[in-house]
Amino acid sequence: xxxxxxxxxxxxxxxxxxxxxxxxxxxxxxxxxxxxxxxxxxxxxxxxxxxxxxxxxxxxxxxxxxxxxxxxxxxxxxxxxxxxxxxxxxxxxxxxxxxxxxxxxxxxxxxxxxxxxxxxxxxxxxxxxxxxxxxxxxxxxxxxxxxxxxxxxxxxxxxxxxxxxxxxxxxxxxxxxxxxxxxxxxxxxxxxxxxxxxxxxxxxxxxxxxxxxxxxxxxxxxxxxxxxxxxxxxxxxxxxxxxxxxxxxxxxxxxxxxxxxxxxxxxxxxxxxxxxxxxxxxxxxxxxxxxxxxxxxxxxxxxxxxxxxxxxxxxxxxxxxxxxxxxxxxxxxxxxxxxxxxxxxxxxxxxxxxxxxxxxxxxxxxxxxxxxxxxxxxxxxxxxxxxxxxxxxxxxxxxxxxxxxxxxxxxxxxxxxxxxxxxxxxxxxxxxxxxxxxxxxxxxxxxxxxxxxxxxxxxxxxxxxxxxxxxxxxxxxxxxxxxxxxxxxxxxxxx
Amino acid sequence: xxxxxxxxxxxxxxxxxxxxxxxxxxxxxxxxxxxxxxxxxxxxxxxxxxxxxxxxxxxxxxxxxxxxxxxxxxxxxxxxxxxxxxxxxxxxxxxxxxxxxxxxxxxxxxxxxxxxxxxxxxxxxxxxxxxxxxxxxxxxxxxxxxxxxxxxxxxxxxxxxxxxxxxxxxxxxxxxxxxxxxxxxxxxxxxxxxxxxxxxxxxxxxxxxxxxxxxxxxxxxxxxxxxxxxxxxxxxxxxxxxxxxxxxxxxxxxxxxxxxxxxxxxxxxxxxxxxxxxxxxxxxxxxxxxxxxxxxxxxxxxxxxxxxxxxxxxxxxxxxxxxxxxxxxxxxxxxxxxxxxxxxxxxxxxxxxxxxxxxxxxxxxxxxxxxxxxxxxxxxxxxxxxxxxxxxxxxxxxxxxxxxxxxxxxxxxxxxxxxxxxxxxxxxxxxxxxxxxxxxxxxxxxxxxxxxxxxxxxxxxxxxxxxxxxxxxxxxxxxxxxxxxxxxxxxxxxx
Numbered sequence: 001x002x003x004x005x006x007x008x009x010x011x012x013x014x015x016x017x018x019x020x021x022x023x024x025x026x027x028x029x030x031x032x033x034x035x036x037x038x039x040x041x042x043x044x045x046x047x048x049x050x051x052x053x054x055x056x057x058x059x060x061x062x063x064x065x066x067x068x069x070x071x072x073x074x075x076x077x078x079x080x081x082x083x084x085x086x087x088x089x090x091x092x093x094x095x096x097x098x099x100x101x102x103x104x105x106x107x108x109x110x111x112x113x114x115x116x117x118x119x120x121x122x123x124x125x126x127x128x129x130x131x132x133x134x135x136x137x138x139x140x141x142x143x144x145x146x147x148x149x150x151x152x153x154x155x156x157x158x159x160x161x162x163x164x165x166x167x168x169x170x171x172x173x174x175x176x177x178x179x180x181x182x183x184x185x186x187x188x189x190x191x192x193x194x195x196x197x198x199x200x201x202x203x204x205x206x207x208x209x210x211x212x213x214x215x216x217x218x219x220x221x222x223x224x225x226x227x228x229x230x231x232x233x234x235x236x237x238x239x240x241x242x243x244x245x246x247x248x249x250x251x252x253x254x255x256x257x258x259x260x261x262x263x264x265x266x267x268x269x270x271x272x273x274x275x276x277x278x279x280x281x282x283x284x285x286x287x288x289x290x291x292x293x294x295x296x297x298x299x300x301x302x303x304x305x306x307x308x309x310x311x312x313x314x315x316x317x318x319x320x321x322x323x324x325x326x327x328x329x330x331x332x333x334x335x336x337x338x339x340x341x342x343x344x345x346x347x348x349x350x351x352x353x354x355x356x357x358x359x360x361x362x363x364x365x366x367x368x369x370x371x372x373x374x375x376x377x378x379x380x381x382x383x384x385x386x387x388x389x390x391x392x393x394x395x396x397x398x399x400x401x402x403x404x405x406x407x408x409x410x411x412x413x414x415x416x417x418x419x420x421x422x423x424x425x426x427x428x429x430x431x432x433x434x435x436x437x438x439x440x441x442x443x444x445x446x447x448x449x450x451x452x453x454x455x456x457x458x459x460x461x462x463x464x465x466x467x468x469x470x471x472x473x474x475x476x477x478x479x480x481x482x483x484x485x486x487x488x489x490x491x492x493x494x495x
Numbered sequence: 496x497x498x499x500x501x502x503x504x505x506x507x508x509x510x511x512x513x514x515x516x517x518x519x520x521x522x523x524x525x526x527x528x529x530x531x532x533x534x535x536x537x538x539x540x541x542x543x544x545x546x547x548x549x550x551x552x553x554x555x556x557x558x559x560x561x562x563x564x565x566x567x568x569x570x571x572x573x574x575x576x577x578x579x580x581x582x583x584x585x586x587x588x589x590x591x592x593x594x595x596x597x598x599x600x601x602x603x604x605x606x607x608x609x610x611x612x613x614x615x616x617x618x619x620x621x622x623x624x625x626x627x628x629x630x631x632x633x634x635x636x637x638x639x640x641x642x643x644x645x646x647x648x649x650x651x652x653x654x655x656x657x658x659x660x661x662x663x664x665x666x667x668x669x670x671x672x673x674x675x676x677x678x679x680x681x682x683x684x685x686x687x688x689x690x691x692x693x694x695x696x697x698x699x700x701x702x703x704x705x706x707x708x709x710x711x712x713x714x715x716x717x718x719x720x721x722x723x724x725x726x727x728x729x730x731x732x733x734x735x736x737x738x739x740x741x742x743x744x745x746x747x748x749x750x751x752x753x754x755x756x757x758x759x760x761x762x763x764x765x766x767x768x769x770x771x772x773x774x775x776x777x778x779x780x781x782x783x784x785x786x787x788x789x790x791x792x793x794x795x796x797x798x799x800x801x802x803x804x805x806x807x808x809x810x811x812x813x814x815x816x817x818x819x820x821x822x823x824x825x826x827x828x829x830x831x832x833x834x835x836x837x838x839x840x841x842x843x844x845x846x847x848x849x850x851x852x853x854x855x856x857x858x859x860x861x862x863x864x865x866x867x868x869x870x871x872x873x874x875x876x877x878x879x880x881x882x883x884x885x886x887x888x889x890x891x892x893x894x895x896x897x898x899x900x901x902x903x904x905x906x907x908x909x910x911x912x913x914x915x916x917x918x919x920x921x922x923x924x925x926x927x928x929x930x931x932x933x934x935x936x937x938x939x940x941x942x943x944x945x946x947x948x949x950x951x952x953x954x955x956x957x958x959x960x961x962x963x964x965x966x967x968x969x970x971x972x973x974x975x976x977x978x979x980x981x982x983x984x985x986x987x988x989x990x
Contacts, residue, residue, distance in 0.1 A: 120746060120865035121896075122753075143754075165699050176697060179674065192957045199863045201895040202671060202938040204660050204710055205950060206980050207962050211706035215699055232754045251615060258617075259638075259727045262800030263758050305757030309804060368694045370615035400696040401616075440698040447701060455700060462687045466969065467702045473968035474961065485701050 003070040003089050003102045003482065006046050010063050014049055014104075017059055022050040022110065033074060033105060036082035037152075040450060043087030044101030045072065050110045054185060054193065054224040060106060061222055062191025068477045070103040072484075073218040075160030076131065078152040080364070081448025083164060083217050088449060088483035103482075108159045111224060114138050122230045123182055123199035128159030128223050135228075143306075144230040147174040147266075151348060159223040165215035167444030169301075172399040173266040174231070176444065177214065183227035184210040189220070189475035197227045212470065217446055218481035220474045235306035237266075238315045239340035242322075242331040243294030247373030247398070249327040250298050254369075254399055256327075257300065260318045264311055267301040268399030269347045275395045278353040279346050289343060290330045298398070299347045301340075350395050351404070359415040360393075360406040361423040363430045367439035369401035376403065379433050383407055387426055402443040405430060428454050447485045456487055468492070498565040498584050498597045498977065501541050505558050509544055509599075512554055517545045517605065528569060528600060531577035532647075535945060538582030539596030540567065545605045549680060549688065549719040555601060556717055557686025563972045565598040567979075568713040570655030571626065573647040575859070576943025578659060578712050583944060583978035598977075603654045606719060609633050617725045618677055618694035623654030623718050630723075638801075639725040642669040642761075646843060654718040660710035662939030664796075667894040668761040669726070671939065672709065678722035679705040684715070684970035692722045707965065712941055713976035715969045730801035732761075733810045734835035737817075737826040738789030742868030742893070744822040745793050749864075749894055751822075752795065755813045759806055762796040763894030764842045770890045773848040774841050784838060785825045793893070794842045796835075845890050846899070854910040855888075855901040856918040858925045862934035864896035871898065874928050878902055882921055897938040900925060923949050942980045951982055963987070 015023045024030065025047045035042040046069075051057040064071050072086040079085070086103040111127035114135070118124070119142045126135055132153040139146050150156065150168035160166075162184065167176045174180065183197045196210060212220050244250050250270060257265045271279075273293050280286055290297075304311040312333060322328035334340035354360060367375045380392040389410030396403040407426050409415035431441035431454045447455045456464070471478070471486055482488060510518045519525065520542045530537040541564075546552040559566050567581040574580070581598040606622035609630070613619070614637045621630055627648040634641050645651065645663035655661075657679065662671045669675065678692045691705060707715050739745050745765060752760045766774075768788050775781055785792075799806040807828060817823035829835035849855060862870045875887040884905030889898040902921050904910035926936035926949045942950045951959070966973070966981055977983060 118863075118865060120750065121863050123863070165703075167697055167699075171697065175674070178703070179670070188957065188961065192960075194957055194961065195955065196958075198933040198935075200861050200935055200938075201864065202662055202666065202861050202892075202897050203935040204662075204937045204939055204941045205935055205954065206710070206712070206942060206958075207707055207715075207965060208660075208673070208710055209958065209961055212702055215701070215703055217701070220702075232757065255615065259801050262727065264800075305759075306754050309809075314804075366695050366697050368613075368616050368618070369696065370613060397697075402697050438693040440693075440695055440700055442699045443695075443697040444699055446699045459700065460690065462683065462689055463691075463701075463704065465687075466683065466689065466704055469968040470702060470707075470965060473964040 004068055005102050006069045006104060007067060010067055010069065011047060013063060014047065014060065018049065018051065018056060022052055022056065024048045030105065033077055033107065034086065036085040037078045038080060041082045041085050041087045043085050045086045045103045045105035046101050047104055048107060049104050050107045052110050057222055057224050058187045058191050058193050060104065061187045061189065064104055064479055065189060065191050065477060068479060070479050070482050071222070072103045072105050072481055073159070073163070073222050074105060074107050075109070075129065075157030076152065076155035078155040078160070079164065079448055080445040081450040083446055083448030083484050084160065085449060088488065106222065108157060115225065117142050117144070118199065119144055121199045123227055124230055125197055125225060125227050126158045127225045128157060130158045132156045132161060139230055140233065143233045145233050146228060147231050148177060148180055158226055162214050162223055162226055163216060163218050164446045167397070167402070169267045169269065171397060172268055173263050178211070180229045181210060181214055181226055182229050184213055184223055185225040186213055186221040186223045189477065189480050194221065197225060199227045215446070217448065217485045219471060219485055220480060232305055234303045236310040236312070237301055237303045237340065238312040239334040239343050240300045240315060240319060240331055241289040241343050242298045242300065242319065243290045243292065243329045244296040244298060245294070245329055247296055247376060250296055250398055251370065251373060252327045253298065253322055256322060257318055261302055261311070261314060264302045264304060265300065266303055267299065269299040269396060270398035270403065271297045271299065271347055271350060271395050272393060274393055275350050276346065278357050279349045282353040282356040283349040286346060286349065289332055289346065292330065294329050299343055354393065354406060354408070358408055359419045360408040361419065361426045363405045363427060364443050364445045365405050365430070365434040365439055365441060366400065366402040366443035367434060367437050371437065372398060372401050372403065375437055376405070379405065379430065382433060383426065383430065386429055387422060390426065428457070431458055449483055452483070452485065456491070499563055500597050501564045501599060502562060505562055505564065506542060508558060509542065509555065513544065513546065513551060517547055517551065519543045525600065528572055528602065529581065531580040532573045533575060536577045536580050536582045538580050540581045540598045540600035541596050542599055543602060544599050545602045547605050552717055552719045553682045553686050553688050555599065556682045556684065559599055559974055560684060560686050560972060563974060565974050565977050566601050566717070567598045567976055568601050568603065568654070568658070568717050570603050570624065570652030571647065571650035573650040573655065574659065574943055575940040576945040578941055578943030578979050579655065580944060583983065601717065603652060610720065612637050612639070613694065614639055616694045618722050619725055620692055620720060620722050621653045622720045623652060625653045627651045627656060634725055635728065638728045640728050641723060642726050643672060643675055653721055657709050657718055657721055658711060658713050659941045662892070662897070664762050664764065666892060667763055668758050673706070675724045676705060676709055676721055677724050679708055679718055680720040681708055681716040681718045684972065684975050689716065692720060694722045710941070712943065712980045714966060714980055715975060727800055729798045731805040731807070732796055732798045732835065733807040734829040734838050735795045735810060735814060735826055736784040736838050737793045737795065737814065738785045738787065738824040739791040739793060740789070740824050742791050742871060745791055745893055746865065746868060747822045748793065748817055751817060752813055756797055756806070756809060759797045759799060760795065761798055762794065764794040764891060765893035765898065766792045766794065766842055766845060766890050767888060770845050770888055771841065773852050774844045777848040777851040778844040781841060781844065784827055784841065787825065789824050794838055849888065849901060849903070853904055854914045855903040856914065856921045858900045858922060859938050859940045860900050860925065860929040860934060860936060861895065861897040861938035862929060862932050864894070866932065867893060867896050867898065870932055871900070874900060874925065877928060878921065878925065881924055882917060885921065923952070926953055944978055947978070947980065951986070
């Protein structure tokens with residue numbers, strides 16, 4: 001099914017309602033938003049539509065629904081899987097950009113009001129277009145913290161973070177976005193408003209519909225605002241860098257830290273020796289945190305509440321004990337905030353250092369935490385055997401059983417040519433390995449458009465059938481974000 | 496639509512597959528399970544069917560689906576809202592009990608295997624019929640804790656706890672059941688198996704289908720097993736009883752405790768002076784914890800991890816400061832486990848003491864935490880004005896914004912007659928008040944059959960339409976737990 005182009009009458013009504021700040025068909029206005037974050041896909045759209053409030057958003061969806069016109073919701077356009085790019089919608093001239101496409105690209109960036117911060121309720125109500133960094137600042141001003149952070153915090157918006165069930169560096173303690181959403185306001189695909197912003201901690205009135213919108217990748221509705229859970233501001237933090245002899249030792253260390261420090265442990269990030277070397281080589285102003293090189297390194301952050309005992313001495317005691325017992329080789333604790341930031345910079349520069357070193361097929365995978373050390377080794381061996389010369393590297397959120405398992409082009413050759421020829425089969429191979437191991441081919445990035453083919457290849461048919469039944473029930477015309485996550489109509493006709 | 500009776504052939508196939516331990520039409524076998532926990536409804540069923548494993552469960556559902564026969568899933572039969580009672584299914588002779596009804600009462604109580612406990616993954620895989628108390632014991636043997644507990648723990652099963660998104664006394668720290676479910680295995684209404692037990696901390700492969708089964712009250716599928724999150728065993732706990740001058744002071748105390756102790760605060764339970772008096776009057780071996788009586792009392796439990804500093808001194812410091820600043824009147828900290836248990840007994844005996852004092856219309860309501868002190872006062876006044884002589888009392892999980900707001904019959908009269916005449920209108924009135932205040936008429940008990948009428952009266956039509964669309968998509972024949980949560984077919988025909 002090709003989606004219809006919006007009628008001239010529809011575009012006129014949008015233009016009239018939203019005005020020049022909220023409606024454009026000018027290719028120059030559209031161009032910046034038609035290519036995905038990783039520059040893998042460029043699409044096209046009939047218009048860029050930017051509602052200023054929830055009523056406007058409902059108006060847009062209702063008009064589109066009446067004509068069966070496709071809607072692609074977009075927040076900060078920082079999807080790692082092209083989940084917010086209007087590409088692949090039947091009948092579009094792909095790669096041409098600008099107006100003339102069939103979808104309405106609905107940008108939520110104008111809806112950036114923080115409607116309320118309630119320290120008493122430990123809750124904030126933020127509109128979909130609020131940028132994560134702005135949200136952090138707004139609640140910190142009230143001695144509260146929104147405990148989810150990630151590299152794209154200067155771009156990622158509340159609506160996008162919810163629609164992708166974003167993760168980040170504090171999932172170990174606080175869970176992903178799903179754990180932090182108390183309520184959602186959204187426009188359903190027929191234009192009706194689902195209103196649920198009351199900051200309730202418990203509500204057992206039947207199906208928790210917001211759970212479908214969380215991680216739904218914009219395919220079931222357009223989120224306009226959300227109520228998010230806050231926690232008290234941190235009192236003190238302690239950041240340590242630990243050198244290890246094996247990934248198994250990393251797991252033993254994690255469980256020891258949790259037993260001793262409870263939920264004070266917020267981050268447990270794994271960096272291999274090779275990853276640290278890449279960072280030290282490519283990223284300015286970095287230096288090795290320990291005297292020797294270690295096969296594996298872990299960055300740990302632990303925090304204490306504002307009125308509590310500082311956590312540093314307790315962390316130090318656990319690490320000393322771990323070295324004594326032999327499951328840590330060496331460790332250092334940051335003596336200042338500047339040192340703590342420097343340690344974090346080593347971890348957070350991994351992706352950039354890797355990118356500077358050459359092109360790679362990237363995977364965001366998870367298996368059960370206890371299985372990850374063995375899986376990383378097994379998967380690396382299997383990739384090298386199948387794709388000679390390829391160089392796998394794994395790093396990231398070991399505490400969640402989630403690593404970024406990236407496969408770099410062979411050293412010295414033409415990386416781009418290798419990538420063009422091998423990236424897709426490498427990814428399909430890695431996604432197959434992780435699925436066989438009972439894991440997930442998407443831990444935190446979602447499926448979007450870039451991983452749709454592999455997902456549809458590997459998904460349990462029972463699960464896909466249930467997802468499609470729900471999609472068809474909630475969005476019978478299939479107008480919401482077609483081509484992301486789920487098959488396009490023509491793909492569903494396949495046997 | 497009246498549901499058909501299962502054919503003789505269907506019953507014969509069930510009997511053959513499940514054997515005498517898993518199949519009965521003997522009224523004596525069925526009788527104990529046909530009346531709900533609160534003895535408000537008695538239904539009937541064609542057979543009691545008890546699968547021994549997931550394949551059996553899928554066999555049962557597939558057979559029922561083929562004939563369109565209704566299934567009522569049941570765990571410990573401890574629903575507070577008759578969610579697991581086969582009553583009201585079109586064509587049944589209600590109240591007659593035994594065989595001869597139309598539904599299959601599918602008891603999950605034979606599926607009580609704990610398939611695995613993994614301390615490394617902080618996860619347990621338990622079948623649907625595992626009783627909560629048994630689950631606690633099994634994971635404690637591995638130095639882990641399943642941090643959800645409630646009064647019915649000797650009866651409530653894993654499947655029922657998930658289907659009702661159960662709460663309890665530790666929601667403040669760990670959230671309700673939804674926060675603790677990592678994976679679910681379930682039979683969908685067409686008999687297909689949804690397999691998702693891998694203990695993954697992150698998985699963003701599209702719609703999180705288990706979220707619909709959690710709190711779905713058995714209307715979308717039959718849960719056969721689940722993977723549940725564990726946390727390290729407690730090191731030490733401190734339990735305090737605090738006397739307060741106002742409910743507002745209780746909130747101020749809660750936020751102060753959270754700021755100072757972080758997530759160490761696990762429970763924050765409210766007991767009014769009148770509630771404590773009822774307990775002291777009706778429950779043997781109880782004594783007043785403080786010298787004077789206080790308008791409001793709060794029970795606080797705070798814990799520390801096994802290797803951490805004991806929490807008692809820190810809790811004591813916060814309470815001393817609260818008394819100094821004037822938002823606590825008096826406080827005592829248990830000096831032993833026996834004293835801690837004695838304080839908890841005061842809180843946990845509230846329902847029993849109230850029941851011994853006379854009959855009451857019970858409500859399980861929530862509003863935003865910060866609004867609860869004012870709401871309790873306003874709602875009590877409104878109830879008394881509308882139903883002269885009625886005696887409201889509120890107690891419970893103030894930290895979650897959730898209280899049990901019960902309305903007792905006027906003193907001295909015929910309680911049962913009052914209840915028969917007024918309980919339904921009182922409940923409808925209270926549910927209306929809480930809905931108007933942006934709250935929920937079911938914080939943790941669910942809707943079931945007892946609250947269905949009020950729920951359908953008060954629910955946002957957009958929300959109900961979406962719920963029905965999902966129900967019809969996943970269970971097109973409407974065989975799963977008809978009459979719980981959602982309208983029966985004949986009720987849906989109303990305009």
